[in-house]
Each structure stands twice: as C-alpha cells, then as structure tokens.
Amino acid sequence: MISxxxxxxxxxxxxxxxxxxxxxxxxxxTFNIMRANIFPRKEGILTLEISGEDDSFYKGIQxxxxxxxxxxxxxxxxxRDESKCYHCGFCVAVCPTEALxxxxxxxxxxxxxxxxxxxxxxxxxxxxxKAMSLPEEF
Amino acid sequence: MVSxxxxxxxxxxxxxxxxxxxxxxxxxxxxxGEAVVVNxxxxxxxxxxxxxxxxxxxxxxxxxxxxxxxxxxxxxLNFGHTAPKIKAAKVWLNDVEAYGSLAAVDLYIGAxxxxxxxxxxxxxxxxxxxxxxHVIEDLIAxxxxxxxxxGYGTDCYPAKHIEMEIFIDDLKEATLLNPRNAYQNYSxxxxxxxxxxxxxxxxxxxxxANATYSSAGQxxxxxxxxxxxxxxxxxxxxxxxGVGYVIWHGTQHNxxxxxxxxxxxxxxxxxxxxxxxxxQMNPDFxxxxxxxxxxxxLSVGIGIPIPxxxxxxxxxxxxxxxxxxxYIFDYGHDYPLKIDNxxxxxxxxxxxxxxxxINGKKVPTAPLSSYRGAMKIAETLxxxxxxxxxxxxxxxxxxPQSKDYEPLKYLKKYEKNL
Numbered sequence: 172m173i174s175x176x177x178x179x180x181x182x183x184x185x186x187x188x189x190x191x192x193x194x195x196x197x198x199x200x201t202f203n204i205m206r207a208n209i210f211p212r213k214e215g216i217l218t219l220e221i222s223g224e225d226d227s228f229y230k231g232i233q234x235x236x237x238x239x240x241x242x243x244x245x246x247x248x249x250x251r252d253e254s255k256c257y258h259c260g261f262c263v264a265v266c267p268t269e270a271l272x273x274x275x276x277x278x279x280x281x282x283x284x285x286x287x288x289x290x291x292x293x294x295x296x297x298x299x300x301k302a303m304s305l306p307e308e309f
Numbered sequence: 310m311v312s313x314x315x316x317x318x319x320x321x322x323x324x325x326x327x328x329x330x331x332x333x334x335x336x337x338x339x340x341x342g343e344a345v346v347v348n349x350x351x352x353x354x355x356x357x358x359x360x361x362x363x364x365x366x367x368x369x370x371x372x373x374x375x376x377x378x379x380x381x382x383x384x385x386l387n388f389g390h391t392a393p394k395i396k397a398a399k400v401w402l403n404d405v406e407a408y409g410s411l412a413a414v415d416l417y418i419g420a421x422x423x424x425x426x427x428x429x430x431x432x433x434x435x436x437x438x439x440x441x442x443h444v445i446e447d448l449i450a451x452x453x454x455x456x457x458x459x460g461y462g463t464d465c466y467p468a469k470h471i472e473m474e475i476f477i478d479d480l481k482e483a484t485l486l487n488p489r490n491a492y493q494n495y496s497x498x499x500x501x502x503x504x505x506x507x508x509x510x511x512x513x514x515x516x517x518a519n520a521t522y523s524s525a526g527q528x529x530x531x532x533x534x535x536x537x538x539x540x541x542x543x544x545x546x547x548x549x550x551g552v553g554y555v556i557w558h559g560t561q562h563n564x565x566x567x568x569x570x571x572x573x574x575x576x577x578x579x580x581x582x583x584x585x586x587x588x589q590m591n592p593d594f595x596x597x598x599x600x601x602x603x604x605x606x607l608s609v610g611i612g613i614p615i616p617x618x619x620x621x622x623x624x625x626x627x628x629x630x631x632x633x634x635x636y637i638f639d640y641g642h643d644y645p646l647k648i649d650n651x652x653x654x655x656x657x658x659x660x661x662x663x664x665x666x667i668n669g670k671k672v673p674t675a676p677l678s679s680y681r682g683a684m685k686i687a688e689t690l691x692x693x694x695x696x697x698x699x700x701x702x703x704x705x706x707x708x709p710q711s712k713d714y715e716p717l718k719y720l721k722k723y724e725k726n727l
Binding site: 248255257258259260261263264265273275278279280281293296297299301 | 436598
C-alpha cells in the first residue's frame, strides 16, 4: 500500500481528458483532492493524494506521464534553506497542514514535516528571510 | 536624574538588601574566571530551588536574548570622499534610497526603506523582496553594494553624480544605529474581521482563526530587568553578533504602562536605542526581513547581561513565561483605527503552548520572534563572559524610570504569595 501527495500539471491540450478518473478505474487507485487551479492559458494544476497498491500506484503515475501530465512529488519539492531559517514562526501562522509546526515547546524550534506538505506555497510567500522554496513549476 | 541618584544612596544607606554586590566585584570575578553566569531560563529553576537570597549569592550574571523583526533600525555609513568630491544630497544603495542630507558623504539607511520600482501593495499582498534591511544584511555579509549619489555641485564639492561599488571593509564607518529595539513586551495580535489581513504581526486569518505574538518572554532583556535597574545609558550589549551599547531609551519608551504583581508590564512599555559597529556583526544574528503585505524590516539579535547585584535583581531575572502577561489586540479593526480596546490577557506560557482561549474559543498561536535565536544569543553572551572577552558596565545615566518602583516592593508582594 502506498500513499503520496503529487502535484499534476495538465497542459491545455489534455485538460479535457478524464485522466484522473482513468487511473482510478484502470489501476484501482483512490485519490483525495487537496488543491485545484486553472490558469488563464487553460493550464490546470491539481494537488492530489493518490493511494493504492505499490505496483498499481507506479503504473498509474506512468499512465499520467504517458498522457502528457507533468508530475512532482510534494514531499520531494518543498525545501527549507537551513542556513537562512532562524526559526521565527511566521510560517507556522499560515501553514494549513502543520507541515511547519513547533513540536518541542521548550526550544520552540520550527519543524518541517515534508510528508504533511500540500505544496500550497503560503510559507514561501510569508517567510521573511526567503528560506522556503518550491520548484518554479508549482 | 538627581532624584534617582538620591534614591540610590538612600537605598544603600538603608541597606535594604541581604546581598550587595557591585559591578566592579562581578568584573573582578569574571577576570579571575570565577564568575557564575547563567541564562535567564536557567535562572528560573535556580531561584525556585534555592530562593532569591541564595541565588543572588551564587549567580553573578544572568544573560538574556531576543531575536525578532525590529523596525526603527538603520545604518549610519560614511563612504569616504571621492575624486572629485561630492556633497551627496540623494543616495541609493542597491537602488534603496538612503538619507543623505547629513553632510557630504555620511548617510543613514533605514531598515524599512523599499527598493526603487517596488510594486509595493499594488498587487496585494506585496512581497517587498528587497529593502534597507537587506542592504544592511548584505553589507554585514561582506557583499558588494552599488552606491549612487547625486549632489547639486558646490565650489568645494563639484561632482553632481557618482556611481561606485562599496564593501563594508572599505567604509570609514559602518554603524548600526537603531532608535527603537528590544521592546520590553508586545501585543498579541488577532483578527476578528471577515477577511485575511497582512500585518507586521504576520498573516492574521479571519474570525479569530489564529493569533501571533512577538517576544522572547522569559529570555527577553527588559522583561528580566522590568524597572531598568541595571540596564541604562551606556550598557554594553551583544548586538547582531558584535559588541554594542545602549545609547538612550527607545522611541515610544513608556515606563508607566500597566504592570502585574511582579512588576512586569502587560504590553509594549520600555524600549532601547542601541548602537554598534557593523564590521563586527554576523549575518546569523541580523537579517533583512520581507513581511508579506507590510514591507521591509530588520531582524535584530540583541543580548544583554544583567548583573545580579542583590536578591531583588535575582528575583526579577527569575521571571518565567507564565508570569509575563500580554494583552490581546484586534489588528483587523481596532488597531488601524487607533481604537483603545482589547480582548483580555494571556501569558507567554499559554502562547508558547500553541493555543490560547479567546471568548471561549481555542485559537492557535504562532510566534514571530525566534526563541531559539534568543537562546543562542543568551548562550553566546554567556560564553563571551566566561571567556573573559566581555565585561559588564555600570550605566552612566538611567533610562526614564517607572513611578511604580520602590525597592523590594514587588519581591515582598511575591513572597507573600508563596
């Protein structure tokens, strides 16, 4: 069993194909929508958590890629520059999933749990010292 | 000033304290490597276990720290005379305007100045990518800075336009000169309105969805010396990784704010004006800050040593987060309109727990001032003292004092409650 958050980018040409529905039917996967956006050039962005058997999960991902969807795994995308971060807490105020949170209430260190991130980008905008980043295509 | 001096002598004559140490004695102990130095967090347990008198005998210095965004900061630079000479009336550093109307080649760059052409809040909330705070950080990080100056031309200063690259080490003077830092305490911010707001207190979500606060609490310098008994004009401090000094009370310094039973103010209150040599500083302890929708600022690391001269100062430095209250204010409606209203009190123990309760509702909290950074500063300062690199100073004049202070008043009140 595997469950991962992915950011899917649909170019205009394929935006009308029911590709996510396909992977559910063909590979027996389930998904939970975390975020969806359509941009002025008809390009779509969808953040999903996809779950299923290991084998079918990767087949489903390959199916999306073969059909022209570009895929990024959220966990591997969010990044914190540890040399810049000084653990102020501005990000904690906006992170909707507690991917950025304080667990040790004595030291008040700001922790980053990449597996909770949904790549919303709020922390990137709010970080006063620009320590947080996501790849350009997000 | 005079009344303060009289009060001090009267205090000494009355010999109200059981422990009486002087700064000179403490400095001698530092020199001999015998001084006991602890940080303000460690002092809490020492006083709880041993009592104020024993703690005052044992501990010589308590180190404090704070590391948060502090507007009202800036740098005073002298870039040296060019050939031909210019009387710079307008100056830009990396396209951020500085104030040049001081002399010929002196300038002051404010932390909150924004870069030329910044879209500001045209598309709200603006990002404010670069400004005065960043110029200060880049200078300290020893990066080259583009300087453009314009003058109107005089017989002695004929040049009208210059462009050059400057490095901190080439400057005659690079002085951090901050009119208001190290606020004694601060407000807790909430937003009861229906839309998200972007403030210097961070992003505040609508309908009480979050609260932010900005103080190091039990580690913060002026919360450990609430009546400014040891911190005054001339006090030597840790500033941005180098050595600095308190030069005046901070702008808006208000010693007469409402205080709790320990004498600790429940909101802003005191503040410090500080100065220090930027060439000694380190970008780990001073950082340009871009605050979404608000503007540019500077995060400043400050640490102040408090000499434990008597048991009353031991008592004050033992203050813990639950003994520091803070008023909650509405930044969505009341604050911008200067309406005097609050949503009650909380304290730093609650704030640091991650939740406070407002009108029966559980509201998540987030800090804006780095406690981890404050601790790193208090520990660095402790090490400097133990290494005999840093000695304590007696203020040459006090900060404006609070009318609420009498020797032992608060310690006695507190002991009654024990």
